[in-house]
Amino acid sequence: MALKIIEIVAPTSEMAAIARIADSHDVVDWWRTSSFEDERFSTELVVRPDGQQEVLDDLQRILDRCDNARIMIYGVQATLPVAGESAGEEGAEDARTSEAMRSREELYAEVSSGGTITSTYLLLCALSAVVAAMGMLEDSAAVVIGAMVIAPLLAPNLALALGTTLGDTELSRRAISANFVGLGLSVGLALAIGLVIDPVTNSQLLDRTNVSYPAMILALASGAAAVLSLTSGAAAGLVGVMVAVALMPPAAALGLFVGWGQWDNAVSAGLMLAINIAAINLSAKLVFVLKGITPRQWPDKSRARRSLRWSFTFWGVSLLVLAVLIWVAKY
Template identity: 60%
Template sequence: MSLKVLEIIAPRSETDAIEAVTAAPEIVDWWRTPPLEDERFSTHIMVTPEHVQTTLDGLQKILDRCAGARIIIHSIETTLPQIEAKTPAEDQKPSHDASLSREELFEAVDRSGRITQTYLLLTALSAIVAAIGMIENSVAAVIGAMVIAPLLGPNLALALGTTLGDIDLSRRAILANLAGLGLAIGLAFIISFLVEPHTSAQLLERTEISYGALILALASGAAAVLSLSTGAAAGLVGVMVAVALMPPAVALGLFLGWGDTTHAAQTALLLLINVTAINLSAKLVLVLRGVSPRRWPEKSRAKQSSRWSFAFWGISFFITIALIYLAKH
């Protein structure tokens, strides 16, 4: 069982408040170090991952009234003797699987959802490799491009930003998504002038509009959130998301450069379908897992943000279904 230690550094006046949090039944163990040089105490609280958020919410009430307090989250590989998992009581609501806290989720997606030099460089390299792979009909090259494509972070950041009502996070995520996809399309457009127009199996595959593509994108978005929140193999799921986004974007740029408007329209539709489905399912999973702000004013803003987000992606989803139907008939 993976455990976490929440370390809170606070003045002596907060001793009773911290001990009240440690009295909760979900606390595995806790200890306090001698006072620091500035007379603050460091208290370590060991807790199971599924109870990290509840414990953090209790400790953050101390941060609200104490400017000198700080909370640090430590991950533990193992502890001896091993902690046996407790059997939940019959009237106790089942908790989610071991997952990251709201704060850990924010920290993870905030780093990967920004426009940075590394993000742009990896996107550019991925787009170039994907373009060459599709032109040469090389499946291995296309897969390699997906491995380095950093498109997972901005989409998760957008889903989390709208779930928490964080306007700044949502804005950065939207800009990062636009920059990444725009860069991929632009580079593919330039590459199209260096090669003769032609179609390969890899390129034609990105012009096929089907409900299967929609289902794949829905699964990608849901798997991305689950992998991030549970600490699973996010890298592999990132490849799954990149498969749904990078090849259509690159194919769109190539077809536009070659003047093939019919295939360009088809790849643009596939890209729209994938973007919509990934964001809708990612947003839905976050809400179902109970991710929300702690304070009431933030909760109110998050609810409003979620309504607008669900409305936008929901309408877009039904539009894409209609477009798929029209494309197939």
């Protein structure tokens, strides 16, 4: 059973409020420690995944009025006795909680780091661009897949989708910057390789020029799958998404074709890259909305609704324009 422990450290003046919150929700168990030296105390609540967001929202009202309060979330590997009266009840509980999503705070903590430009992010972009370019030059599918797995370009797109869903302007701005910098670095390195290596033609390169409606549908499905993997806690599923709708190979192909002066192929590779980015963001946002990922407070909710309207319009219109361009390119 995927139980969570929510620990809140707060001043002693909040003891009654926290007790009311614990008693008002269907928590599995809760307990309290003695006061610390700074006159704070700790309360730990064992909650089921499907109820933790409501508990967190109530507890955060204490953070709003206390400067020295803190909430922490821990995973529980196992608990004895089990949180049920019988094995049958435990199995039913597992079946119910297996579909429960992670809390807004857990998603934000994991996804927001993807919208940050760090030395590791830049190095991974550079290395994956070189690996992807070499794999396509050598017509090696295995090497290209390796570049897909190590490329970090999916993370800032998920961060952008979450940021616009929550109306978090700062996260959205950082994610956009990370996207531009990562893609710019990748395309630039591939372009430099194209300037020093003679042009080649093979299946790996031509695959990145084959824009089609099935490719758009694949990108939409993969963006949705990425968010479902995150919200369910099955982050290992993201590896499959990275391979299914990789951003690095078309970015590297774009740089190579520009370096070789093959402008028709460069336009096709750029179109495929744009389709993948737009589809990932649109479908990811849709899943975030359907999963009920919203801000906690009313002013943030109002800002999030405006952000949703603008971002859905932008990505929807972008995808429609790209679909028209696919039709023009084909016919």
